[in-house]
Amino acid sequence: MSTTTSRANATEDGGAPEPRPASSPAARERRTRSTGWLFVLPFALAFGLFMVWPIVQGLWMSFTDESLTLNGTNFVGFDNYAEAFGDPDVWSSLGNTVFFTVITVVPLVVVALGMALLVHSGLAGQWVWRLAYFAPFLLPVTVVTLIWQWLYQPDLGMANQLLDTLGMEPIGWLSDEKFAMWSIAALTVWWTVGFNFLLYLAALQSIPDQLYEAAALDGAGAWRRLFSVTLPQLSRTTALVGMLQVLASLKVFDQIFILTKGGPNNSTRPILEYIYDVGFTGYRLGYASAISYLFFALIIIISIAQLRFFPRQEG
Amino acid sequence: MSATTTRPRLHPAGGPLDRRRRPKSAEPEGAPLLLGHGRLPKVLASGALITFAVLWLLPFVWAIATSFQQEQDVAKPGLNPIKGALTLEPYRVILERGNVPIWAFNSILVAVLVTAITIAISTLAAYGLSRGTFRGRKLLLALTVSSIMVPPQLLIVPLFQEMLAFNLVDTYWAVILPQVVAPMMVFILKRFFDGIPRELEEAARIDGASDLRVFWSIVLPLSRPIVAAVSVFVFIGAWNNFMWPYIVTNDPALMTLPVGLATVKDAYGVVYAQSMASALLAAAPLIIVFLFFQRRIVKSVATTGLGGT
């Protein structure tokens, strides 16, 4: 962007630029080859430092007894992996993660779809509904947990006050092993359903009106149109939303960590928290890395399975 | 549901996300595409909408009501959250103590820097990946796309170790830097750039413009909507991020809102009116921004969330 070039441009402004079809691609080629990598350089550096390197480093650490303290590190081969397979806490926390995923994915997809269909039906007050359903998604996790901690508070919280009004016994929403995970699931649905709701809303709007018109001409009523036009048209979105949701739910950590620290009696501890507990609370970074990699492998398997399971459709 | 045979009214394209969608006069017609013409479906749908909205707003209402109460009134039982005279006392205490404003400053600083850096390096990289012919382009692209699969949460241990090695633990940089790598955003932007016809750039090049110039004054202006969408998405993510900032900051002066609120306690123990006040103070900025830029935010979440489709 030297000044001479600009000036040259300015003088040429009046006349049409001379077409140079023969030299242009070559010139572009040369220039791009010389500068294209400069464009990617900053990202590539960050990518290398904060993505590739930790992946490699984590893999290496998973074969060592690396510790948070200042002690030396030894190579331990597959010891960490062997320990992980025999560690009941790995299995129980993995079980908790899967359980959480199972009980959140379905409501997070179904409720989101229901909300989107209702809002899309065009009743008055669009922005109110959108705000009400989506606003919780904008809250930082700690705000969500502070609010729900108060709702679930055993003596004075809204949940137990409601039970009390109905003449029922109070429930230890977060302190009773039977309820804790469900309480967290309810909070999670409230918090994050707005995201899926928006994805569905966007998808609903992209359904061409002609499809409805054709269906109506065929004499299809509202119900029929829902099942023969809307839902089939949303199948690709549903597959995508479901897949994103499964992956998101498997990665649960924040709200559980803040609300119950995995308790009571580890009944809500997800695998990511176990990794944190092992690596930082227990200092064993090497072992924590090994568990991370096992979980990573599981995520990859699930992702591939999902891709297989939901064949790509032309949308 | 009455199986009506009436031909539905033709709709202008778009939906609730489209600002031009429906002239106000069309209101009484509703949206016959989904509902029938009868009265009952509309009543049922409205009922469901309202029920959901009440359920979803109830926690806010309860929290807001509590935040305007004296601590001793909060301790009274009852289903009506307003248990005593309204007061601003909890807010005064929170603001006076001063942690929340510091954390809010940190949150804004971190979210703005993460967004700015992410957008800068991602747009450049996406353009380079879209147009460049340098060696290793395909490899970098493949690495970037496949790293979308890597959950950042699984990198916390080696990343923390790396921050220890760089002596960056308990600095803003440790919070910010790992968050600027956003392969998904690079991918979305690259796909968008791929769709921009090259003729425009050709013309500028013929005029002697450098690649950076072409990118800056031709490509970026054309990409405003997608860049805005990605920015909003990245900003929300950085604003709400918890796990990594929690791990890498121990000094309360460096914590972001979500981390500080979850970590630092006060000498009095649990005080609900104050904790609701601080929660609402922390929630306010993004909710207010949302009220002003609703359409933009909704749109950007929808496009970015679905991978730029």
Added chain:
Amino acid sequence: MGRRGFLRWGLAGAGALAAPGLLSGCASPASPSGASSLRVWDLFSGGDGLLMDEMIEAVSTGPDAFDVDRTILEWGASYYTKLAMAAAGGRAPEVAVLHLSRMAGYAPGGLIEPFDLDLLAEFGVEEEHFAPAIWERAQWEGEVFAIPLDTHPFIVFYDKEIAGEAGLLDSEGELAPIGSPEAMYAASEALAEAQGGSGVLFGHIADEAQCWRLFNGLYAQTGAVWELPDGGEPQVDEEAAVRVLTFMTEMFDGRRNPNNLDYIGAMAAFQGSRGAMIFAGEWELPNLRITDRPLGAAPFPQIFDQPAVNADSHSFVLPRQERVDQARRREAHRYVATMLKASYTWASAGHIPAYQPVIAEDRYAELDPQASYAGASEIAVLDPPNWFTGSGSNFQNQMTQPMSAALLGNTSPEAAVARMISASKSLLDQPNPVA
């Protein structure tokens, strides 16, 4: 911000990345206090938290005032994790509070640094000022890594009037010796009758330490030691452990005394006069004193062969710094010494000051009921030392869970002890990350 401004920002940010000076120079522009302030961490909230505030305020005035920047983190595993991570990161606070029972997880790994005893002596704090048992635990490889502020034993609180009616008080109005499990059962029945409710309260449901606190003291009373030698097998007197746990299950069997209370429930039952005695930590004194009951307290009674009480000690430590600032280190030593000398205030929360000159003061002897259990610090038993044990640790939780199940009748004392030993073994089997 327009698009241009936006990108300019981004480029400025990218430029900053390349400037290494900025990376480290930008550590904490938003720090609420000046660079000279002493950063201290603790885990005290509630009554303790307010008293600590009071003590810090007291040392923050006058000619030698400290400029203290206090941070309170939630007590428990998360506090200890944060402390370790901050120490590993090298920008930790100058002073932190640590339970003495946790020291084995911090000193050997270099996460905390030893005190300079000469410097402490200069400020008037020396070895002779501490109970030998506690001082012993503050050392590792011949150096002192922790300076105890208090001892906080697990004791009994009781209603003096009801205990008197039940005939359990001696001529001075203190709890008379008990001496055997049978005598304790009898005492609890007498208390229940005088109370017209429960005799002895103990909360353990969904708790992560209570059963261990009760067990650890009683097990030490049998003369046995729960040894966790590094790299070896746990050395446990199984017979003694079963004897102790059997006593616990007989005490809290749901008939003699309730076995289904949680921590808060037990506290509330005592506050609400539904029980005459409670097994609890002395730190609950402020909460128990809010009622009108005539509150008595005693070190945990001797039930088995010798006196012993479970306890821990809040201690000051010096977390590792990447670059030690000698002036601030010195200031940290002065702060610790000053706080110890001011720990009479701390005693009002129930804690027994570790700094013996404070206990020797006349005004301490007048503290009621604190003076009644001051002797507990000489028979204090802490967790077996290892990197994974101590207050707020996973070890205590793992020990507590089987015992809690035994108290509920879901498992036998023998099976519970077997589970405790196997849990100890698997914790010992883990590679030691601090060795």
